[in-house]
Amino acid sequence: MPNAPTATTVSPMRRANHIWANSVWFLPLGIFALLFLLLPSIGLFIGSVTGGPHGVTLSYFGQLFQNQYLDAYKVSIELSATTAIVGAAAGVALAWAVVGGGLPGFLRPFFLTFSGVASNFAGIPLAFAFTASLGPVGLVTLFLSNHIGLNLYKHGFSLFGFTGLAITYLYFQIPLMVLLMVPALDHLKQWGEAASNLGANSWQFWWHIGLPILRLPLLGATLLLFGNSFGAYATAYALTSGMINLVPIVIGQELSGNVVFSPNLADALAVGMIVIMITVFAVYLITNRNEARWQR
Amino acid sequence: MKGSRVWSPIVGVVAFLYFVVPLVATAEFSVQEGPSHPFWAAYSSILSSPQFWSSLRLSLFMAVSAVVIGLVIIVPATYWAFLRAPRLQTWVEFISIMPFVVPPIVLVLGLVHLYGNGFGPLSSRPIMLMAAYGVISMPYLFRSVNNGLRSMDVRSLTEAALSLGSSWPRVLFQVVFPNLRTALLGGTFLVFALIMGEYAMSSMLGLNTFGVYMLLTGETRAHAAAALALISLALVWFLVGVMQAVNRGNVTIGGAR
Known part of the structure; x- marks a missing residue:
């Protein structure tokens, strides 16, 4: 630090100026x-x-353990975990298909651009798109019942419940996973070439090289996907008209005054969300830091 | 890899169907207003609706404000930490990515409970929304500013400007900002894409942004909603396309989910 003044040569006045100029x-x-x-x-x-x-x-935190609120956390966590894990698996498979050479090279820029768009195409318009496809009179629903004889809604499927919401969330979760994993998979591909030159088969490659290299990036990216859906509000609200019991929806009910309950309880619900997000993000940062060290 | 040649096309086709069918279905739905209407009926009713344009204007105004706020707070801190106070770099980064752990609905709850009951100008709903958008733009703008500073010779440029007699504000506005322009474009367009469709915070604050307009339309007019979804997709495609053309490989989490 060539510019740092030393205590012996600088008057208190100048040092005060220095601190002021910094701040x-x-x-x-x-x-x-x-x-x-x-x-x-x-x-x-x-x-x-x-x-x-x-x-x-602590009574408001105590109330979080009542059935309704505990259930909201449970459904929120289940939805985020399901879409994070399924999204991670599908995203890696898709990213590897694009990066690993199994699909023609000219598709790569298209897939990457589309992933950028789809990972940002969320909220209200995404809910509309899925209503037009898998809603009760959606294109896919009608196609399946008219041409294949499969009536989804008679078999208990609903776009406006947990499963439908999960299928919809995957529309932004999978592309996000693709974007997060492409750099690590590009790196892995060079190892794949070396391994197959040395005679390794597919299984040996994934068990001895792929998994050890990808373990931490996979964990990190899955955690980001979890956080990505945990705070989501608009998609869930638009699809279920606010009828699904998720923590953001419950908080929204207090804020919009639709349901009368204590503001302090809403505060407790929100603090619970922040605590979960901090935990997820802290684990991500720790694994990510180790990863950066490993790559050096 | 031999194995990947077998299943890669299968994965590709399934993914293609999953991602393209909803868009095709939406497009199909948007042109079926009814036999007595032309196929563009839904689009022309949207484009001729004053609410569409006023909500779009409001969201655009909010997005521009968020970017301006974000740049005014992020650029000086990141620049100075980079140039003169490296020990503070971690802190600037820490504060800038903190919005990731506070979901939008939680942020707006905090703002309303703290300032909602009268706190001078801070209790105004548009100002709260502007501030909230400023907060969610911080991580994205920080990343582009940080990348931009790393790719230019900040120290030489600053010293050159100072030795030629520039004042500090002049260094910031006439040297640092212009050199960051390209790097900032990426983050800016990403923030635009997030804010143009944002619903949770603006609906809680009772402001008729584009996201709120889309939801209200969807409650009564299904075909117009499908048309809006496609218009919104085109908007996101344009914004993300520009962002990707400017800086490759940027990844987003959070925002308008």
Whole structure:
């Protein structure tokens, strides 16, 4: 640090100036993050442990363990885990088909561009697209019942429940997985060429090379997919008209005043979501850091 | 790999069907307003609706505000940490990616509970939404600013400008920003793609953005909704296309889900 003033040569006045000149550059970010990210989050935490008749209380967190709210967390976590794991598996298979040389090379840029678009095509329009396909009078539903004789809705399928929601979420989960895994798979492909030159078969390649190399990127990407769907609101709300019991939907009911319950309870639900997101992201950062070290 | 030649085409075809059929179904649905209507009826009714244009304008305005807010807070901090305070780099990055752990609905709950009951200008709903969009744009803008700074010679440019007598604001606005332009385009278009369809936060704050307009349309007019879905897809395709042309291999999580 050539510019760092030393205590012996710089007057207190100059040092004060130096600190001031430094902090001016960080003030906009600091003030904005404090006002609109940190204080609201702290406010949620304070709200979740106060408001009872006896000052500080854990009763709102206690209420999270009542059936309805516990179930909301359960469904949210199940939906995110299902779409993360299925999305990860399908995404890796698709990415490997594109990268590994099994599909013609000219398809690669098309797949990557489309993945970028589809991973951002979410929310209300995505719900509309799936209603037009798999809804009660959707194109696919009608095709299956008219030409194949399979009436999905008579067999208990509904686009507006857990399964339908999971199928819809995969539309942005799989492309995100493709984008996340293509760099690691490009790297793996070079190993694949070396392995097959040395006479390894497919099984040996995946067991001895593919899995060890991909383990951490796979775990990291799956965690990102989990987080990606855990906070999702618009797609679920539009598809189920807010009838599915997910934590974001329950919080939204309090905010829009449709269902009367304590704001402090909504705060507790929100704090629970932040805790889960921090846990998921922390595990991601730890595995990601190890990965970066391994690649060096 | 011999194995991959066998199943790769199968994976490719299944994926193609899964990704293309919903779009075809939407397109088909959007042109079936009824026998007495021309096939473009749904599109012309949308394009002639004043609510469509006003909601699009509001979302565009919010997206531009979010990008401006994001740049004003992220660029100076990232630049200065990069140039003079390397120890603070981790902190700037930490704060910038923090929005990932706060889901949009949670962020808006926090803002409404903290500022909703009167807090001067902060209790205004449009300002809350602008701030919330600024928050969700932080990770994306940080990444493009950070990549941009790494790909240019910040130190030499700064020293050259200073030794020629520029003031610090001038260095920032006439040297740093112009050199970051290309890198910033990528993040900017990504933020646009996220905000143009955003629904959760704007509906909670009672503002009629494009996302809210789409949902309200879908509740009453199914064919118009399908047409809107395609218009929205075209918009995302355009924005992401520009983003990918500018910087390759950028990945998004979070946003308008």
